[in-house]
Amino acid sequence: MTTHSKIRCSLRRFPLIGGIAIAAVFAGPTSAHKDPVKPEQLKAYQEVFMEEVRKGDLLFHGDQKMAEQLGVADDLSKTGMACAMCHPMASDTHPQSFPKFQAQIAKFATLRDMINWCIEKPNQGVKIDPESEAMKALEAYITWSNTGSVLQPGKF
Amino acid sequence: MSDELDRIRREMHSVLQPEGVRPDDSLKITRRTFIHGSLIFGAATVGQAFAWWPLLNTLDIAHAAETPFKFAWISDTHLYPRSLNTRFVDKVVRAAQEVQAMDPPADFLIFGGDLAQLGKIEELELGVDLLKEIKIPQHYIPGEHDWYLDMGKKWGELFGQPNWTFDHKGVRFIGLDTVSRGPDYWTAKNMTPEERMGHMATLDGTVAGPWAGVGRDQLDWMEKTLADWDKQRPVVIFSHNPLYEYYPPWNFWVRDWREVHEVLKPYAKVTNIHGHVHQVLYNEIGTLRSIGMLATSWPWPYAPEGLPKLTKPMIRVDPGDPYDGVGWSKIDVAANDQLETEYIMWGRKEVFVQSPEDHDKHVSEVIRPRIADNMWPYR
Structure with a gap:
């Protein structure tokens, strides 16, 4: 050179x-x-999070308007069932246990994998894009509702 | 357990469970119960929640029937229109066929509420149509899913009075309505009947509030109904909700359980059989013992707190199998004055947990109430 x-x-x-x-x-x-983080910034961050939780709560409970807004109205369920019918307050979803080997799917799975399995099997719906806002909202609601649970990744 | 629930639980026991008071001590525990796995492997290994009462899928309770007989229980079918969901229909068909095939036949069927999912005429009529395959007498009590679309109009047309009583072979049976006296959460918010039903149909919803109750008028009726009954004779009470406090946020209770127990306190042999919880449950408070029944539709997880210590939990189910964790029950009232309840859980030889990993609370969890139904659209 x-x-x-x-x-x-x-x-x-x-x-x-x-x-x-x-x-x-x-x-x-x-x-x-x-600059040091300001209270108004924290508030804004929290509001973003809680808005996703709110959307996820509505999707989780079968709210048709929110499902339409997020483009998943035809996908989440075709039986009339909603996630909350088997998981009131998102109980028994165990987000703190993922990732893990998920027996139903017979593979090492994330929470998103399991959400899609529930949509496809018990709800007889159609898998949604794992990166979609609907999926992130469902994930936000499930993890928020289980706040305080101890992380136990991999636990059956 | 929250401080408030702990306080109420202590109150419940101090009022109703003085030292030495239990349901009639002629309770019989069969040999089958004693060889149950929880004793073989040691109760301590399967957790506090089911540590010391070795329930099996049969439970013998002393009664004083004049002659032996059986009856069957089906509840919580949660039928949608057939065009939307055939899974729940298929399970009712199966339960009906199995009840009808009982040999010797059951004397009667109790339907424990939540025939419909959203209270629609089509759903209720579908239930009647499916259950008419059972030819023995049928007695119905309502669930909240049957009621809050039209406030029980169609249900009443189909089944009559929601509370009733009859005597059969030495046992007094009482059916209670624990669903129709919910506080009015809809008028001030101008809800449509569908919106009212939607909130009621959401187990973990926060809008419908503490809707489960017996009501003063029905308590008075029950008191009168029992007034001429020998206090040593058996009484079996059917209700949709449990008649004690298990988990109020899901209405796993009746809000006036204190008054219920005041009415029942003088009677030595009272058994409550209830639905709503979609899970195996057993409890004793004072002289009353309570048995929770399976749904045919789907199982609920155990509540995050308040599970009676006398309950040996049901096995953790496979969500991929629609027939797992659900079913119906048959109850034998035997010649030796015992009443035996058997859970018919489809596809399972073992109804109860066999190891800690079988329990749905094996993965510990802390959960919180939902928020969106309070934030939207009824601010």
């Missing part, structure tokens, strides 16, 4: 590296630009 090309290479990186360097000069040490 010639000297000329080395300089050109460095110049191409300048906008990124240079930008970080300049920002660092003005901001000081790496962590010094961060």
Whole structure:
């Protein structure tokens, strides 16, 4: 590689590296630009979480409007059954025991795998996208409802 | 156990369970009970909740029947229209066939409530249609799922009075209505009948509140009904909800259990057989013993707290098998004055836990009430 090309290479990186360097000069040490967390931030984070819990609670209890809003109205159940009919207050869902070998599925499974199994088998519905908002909301509700349970990953 | 529940539980026992008071001590425990696994393996290994009462899938209770007879119990069928859900229909068909096939036949069938899922005419009529395959006399009590769409109108047309009594071969039977006296949670919020029913049909809902109760008027009726009955003679009371406090947030109780026990206290041999809980349950309070029955539809998990220590829990079920953890019961009133209850749990040889891992509370859990029905849409 010639000297000329080395300089050109460095110049191409300048906008990124240079930008970080300049920002660092003005901001000081790496962590010094961060402010202590503020109560309003915590409140906002919690509100985001609780909104997902609320959505998940409604889905879990068979709320048709919320299922339509999240695009899973035709998927979650085709028997009239809702998750809460076997799991009042999300009991017996045991999110704290995942991941684990799940006997019904006969594989090492996550909570999302088990949610989809319940949708497909007892509810006779159609599996939903594991990354969908509906799945995240269900996961949020189930884990929130089991708050305080001791983590026991892998437990039968 | 929460402080409040603990306080109430202590009160319940201090009032109703003075030292030495138990249901009639002519209770018989069969040899089969004594060879049950919980004793073979040691009660201590299977946890506090079922540590010392070795129940089996039969329970013998002393009674004083004049001649032997049997009766059958089916409850909690939770029927949807056939077009939506045939699984529950299939299970009622199976239960009806099995009851009808009993040999010698049962003298009568008790249906313990929640015939329908959402109280629809179509659902109630479907239940009648399916259960008419059983040719013996039938006696029905209501469940909350049967009632709150039209406030019991259709149920009353089909089955008549929700509470009743009859004597049969030396035993006084009483059917109670524990569902129709719920506090009005719908008028102020202008709910439609469907919304009212929807809240009632959600076991862990927070809107319908403590709806289960017997009511002063029915307590007075029960007191009068028992007034001419010999206090040493057996009484069997059927109710949808348990007549003691197990877990109020799911209405696994009646809110006026104290008054119920005041009425029943003078009677030495009282057995309550109830539905609603969809699980094996056994309890004794004062002179009353209570037996919880299976649903045909689906099993509930045990409540997070309050499970009577006298209950030996049912086995943890396979959610992939719609016939697991559900079924019906037959009750033999024997010539030697004993009453034996047998859970017919489909697909299971062992009804009760055999090891700690068989219990649905083997994975410890802390759970909390739901929030969304209070946040939306009725703020």
